[in-house]
Amino acid sequence: MLALPPGTKATAHGWIKTRRDSKGVHFIQINDGSSFPDLQIVLEAGKTVEETLAKATTGAAVRVSGEMVESPGKGQAVELRAETLEVIGASPPETYPLQKKRHNLETLREFGHFRPRSNTFGAVFRVRNALAYAIHKFFQERGFLYVHAPILTTSDAEGAGAMFQVTTLDVANPPRSPENGGRIDYTKDFFSKPAYLTVSGQLEAEIFALAFTNVYTFGPTFRAENSNTPRHLAEFWMIEPEMAFCDLEGNQQLAEEFLKYLISYVMEHCRPDLEFFNQRYEPSLLATLENVAGSEFARLPYTQAVEILEKSGRQWEFPVSWGSDLQSEHERYLTEEIFKRPVIVTDYPARIKAFYMRSNDDGKTVRAMDVLAPGIGEIIGGSQREERLDVLLEKLREHRLPEENYWWYLDLRRFGGVPHSGFGLGFERMMMYVTGMKNIRDVIPFPRTPGHAEF
Numbered sequence: 016m017l018a019l020p021p022g023t024k025a026t027a028h029g030w031i032k033t034r035r036d037s038k039g040v041h042f043i044q045i046n047d048g049s050s051f052p053d054l055q056i057v058l059e060a061g062k063t064v065e066e067t068l069a070k071a072t073t074g075a076a077v078r079v080s081g082e083m084v085e086s087p088g089k090g091q092a093v094e095l096r097a098e099t100l101e102v103i104g105a106s107p108p109e110t111y112p113l114q115k116k117r118h119n120l121e122t123l124r125e126f127g128h129f130r131p132r133s134n135t136f137g138a139v140f141r142v143r144n145a146l147a148y149a150i151h152k153f154f155q156e157r158g159f160l161y162v163h164a165p166i167l168t169t170s171d172a173e174g175a176g177a178m179f180q181v182t183t184l185d186v187a188n189p190p191r192s193p194e195n196g197g198r199i200d201y202t203k204d205f206f207s208k209p210a211y212l213t214v215s216g217q218l219e220a221e222i223f224a225l226a227f228t229n230v231y232t233f234g235p236t237f238r239a240e241n242s243n244t245p246r247h248l249a250e251f252w253m254i255e256p257e258m259a260f261c262d263l264e265g266n267q268q269l270a271e272e273f274l275k276y277l278i279s280y281v282m283e284h285c286r287p288d289l290e291f292f293n294q295r296y297e298p299s300l301l302a303t304l305e306n307v308a309g310s311e312f313a314r315l316p317y318t319q320a321v322e323i324l325e326k327s328g329r330q331w332e333f334p335v336s337w338g339s340d341l342q343s344e345h346e347r348y349l350t351e352e353i354f355k356r357p358v359i360v361t362d363y364p365a366r367i368k369a370f371y372m373r374s375n376d377d378g379k380t381v382r383a384m385d386v387l388a389p390g391i392g393e394i395i396g397g398s399q400r401e402e403r404l405d406v407l408l409e410k411l412r413e414h415r416l417p418e419e420n421y422w423w424y425l426d427l428r429r430f431g432g433v434p435h436s437g438f439g440l441g442f443e444r445m446m447m448y449v450t451g452m453k454n455i456r457d458v459i460p461f462p463r464t465p466g467h468a469e470f
């Protein structure tokens with residue numbers, strides 16, 4: 016909001032947050048979304064006709080002209096002493112769903128069309144905007160090429176999760192092929208074969224890394240996983256850098272630098288919003304962010320992580336032994352209680368990781384890395400990719416994946432292949448981390464989850 020020096024003539028517009036009438040004067044808080052603090056309007060009684068004043072209620076859109084003056088009240092340095100007040104869009108108080116009493120986050124979710132006007136969501140979406148900008152800034156400053164991975168895809172190349180199918184066939188009465196046991200005839204579908212919404216842009220990013228060296232994607236991804244958790248959305252955004260001529264060491268370095276950069280950026284540019292989150296939602300937020308931005312990440316192989324967990328003497332909900340995937344409780348124990356800072360776990364068992372991760376010489380583990388952060392667990396997953404054609408072919412067989420579906424992926428190894436690495440960061444997971452918000456539905460403008468796709 017306007018923060019002009021006292022004495023300046025100014026016109027402001029925005030939506031009324033609250034209004035307080037005392038004798039001879041009206042105090043009206045307005046906000047146009049540009050910053051956390053509201054602008055306080057001071058309007059002398061009698062300046063505005065009664066009719067207009069009656070419409071100046073919470074939620075109404077107004078335009079105010081007057082002069083900035085030093086504010087004697089607490090909470091703001093300057094305020095706008097109004098000469099004129101115009102109600103541009105009234106908001107009848109009897110029916111406006113967000114009258115000034117505080118609403119809980121669940122209730123606000125039902126009002127996706129009004130929640131951006133609340134203090135909490137004003138702060139959330141300003142941080143989201145800043146974080147998106149910082150992501151591009153980080154990569155652009157380092158010469159990474161921004162690649163737009165396709166959203167529609169016909170290859171379930173990664174097998175990262177359940178996919179949403181996209182079709183123009185009549186779902187009530189799809190064409191069937193008798194010679195194929197009556198199965199649906201996808202040659203009649205839009206793309207002449209089954210198509211889906213993408214679950215990851217990684218494999219496409221690999222194509223571009225093998226031409227532009229350092230690239231990143233930043234776009235929407237979709238997973239039809241029926242997991243109703245506070246950490247999963249059906250539609251979310253992912254950032255996937257991919258680097259040619261780069262091994263797992265360089266990959267870890269980039270991930271660490273990237274996370275610290277993003278945290279420092281929002282701490283510098285969204286201070287009032289973060290202070291609000293710290294005060295209202297997560298009292299350790301600022302301390303945690305400062306700690307992460309300033310600490311060196313711990314690094315250790317999976318095998319060693321499992322030894323620590325086995326020796327912990329803890330009762331785990333999910334028992335842990337070599338070969339099993341780390342669960343959230345294990346990840347948080349490592350990062351919050353053992354290391355008290357972010358941890359990069361590397362070299363996971365091949366059996367629990369994707370086919371494209373580079374095999375280690377031990378024949379049991381792959382060059383995978385997960386970045387675990389205090390308060391959240393896994394935030395980044397990545398790996399060095401398998402660049403050796405013969406090994407990759409062998410791995411496709413082990414994972415029972417048909418070679419012919421990966422012809423182009425294999426070509427990248429046949430012609431000009433090089434060691435390359437990359438990782439994926441879920442944008443909303445990062446948003447949860449920097450805001451301290453506990454439910455992923457509250458850090459994306461319009462959450463899509465099982466049973467919900469409103470607005």
Ligand code: ATP
Pocket residue numbers: 175176238240246247248249251253393394395396439440441442443444455
């Ligand atoms: P999780 O175990 O939490 O389901 P994942 O192992 O399926 O994650 P990846 O396939 O490695 O995740 O995806 C890369 C990143 O995308 C994850 O580290 C996470 O930050 C984010 N992510 C994955 N699934 C979701 C989802 N359903 N909603 C929001 N973010 C997600």
Ligand code: MN
Pocket residue numbers: 176240
């Ligand atoms: Mn998942």
